[in-house]
Amino acid sequence: MQHRNSSMFNQGWQKLSEQTKQDANLDSRLVCVQEAVRFRYEQTDDPGHDWLHVMRVLKSCKQIGALVGADMQILASSALLHDLINVPKNSPKRSEASTAAAKASEDILRNAGYDDIEVQRIQRVIIEHSYSLGYPPSSIESAVLQDADRLDALGAIGIFRAATCGCRLGAAYYHLDDPFASDRVLDDQQYTVDHFFTKLLDLGKQMNTAPAQAIAEHRVSFLRDFLTELRLEIVETAFGDFPN
Missing domain, CATH: 1.10.472.50 (HD-domain/PDEase-like)
Structure with missing residues (x-):
């Protein structure tokens, strides 16, 4: 087929x-x-x-x-x-x-x-x-492929991929009572939004090359804007700051 x-x-x-x-x-x-x-x-x-x-x-x-x-x-x-x-x-x-x-x-x-x-x-x-x-990159080619692959986890495409991955794992989008983990341990196997804090928001700091760092900065900013909007839509009262 x-x-x-x-x-x-x-x-x-x-x-x-x-x-x-x-x-x-x-x-x-x-x-x-x-x-x-x-x-x-x-x-x-x-x-x-x-x-x-x-x-x-x-x-x-x-x-x-x-x-x-x-x-x-x-x-x-x-x-x-x-x-x-x-x-x-x-x-x-x-x-x-x-x-x-x-x-x-x-x-x-x-x-x-x-x-x-x-x-x-x-x-x-x-x-x-x-x-x-x-593994740390042993060549410039390794450094670039690491960066390119990780950039694809950020920005608009990154949101698509995070949601898809969460669905494939059987995860809920977020924890009903504590969406942004103010009083619980982050668990991205159970809650998709947790993956932003356990991995995605930190990827920008892990880029090897200057061009990738610049792209990542923009895409991470986009993710933060998304999380801000998500908070407005699902939380009636603030739960405190996002995890760092």
Whole structure:
């Protein structure tokens, strides 16, 4: 059965493919990687880690990478492959996802014509992008992919993704009696709004590159505006300051 969003994905794929083919800095091997992974991402039922997510991350990688002198072939290939294996957020094996994705990428890269050193570099970037593992970036390409992937958790798209993730976990939007955790422990497995305070609002401080820091500052501000509006809509009396 054809995926219900197939036409949307096809349009996005065609646009990205044409753009990539015209980019003199990226050779035909990258197009081979795109063609190999596109169908895998199209079949996912997780819109937070689908082909649209990959395209957004790739776009951010290109924008940031160009400003910080990254190897665009290594960076773009890593972006396309970084979520090749997606493990649910509540799985005990979640931290193994990036390592599994790196392993799964090897045959794709070799079939596309990448040499041993390039494959190893790309695999290292894929592994290090993982938020769960918490590895510091060992290269500028790793730094940029970390930033690009985490930027996608912020701003308007970040709100979409937080809500989607919460629904997939079976979480309520917020705690009825204490929405902003004034007198309880934050628990983003149970309440989606808690995820803003346990992770999202702090992501801006974790960006590796100056361009990403500037983008993150704007997107975190957007999240705070959203939370302010949410408070107005669901809380009749103030519960005190938001958690820091």
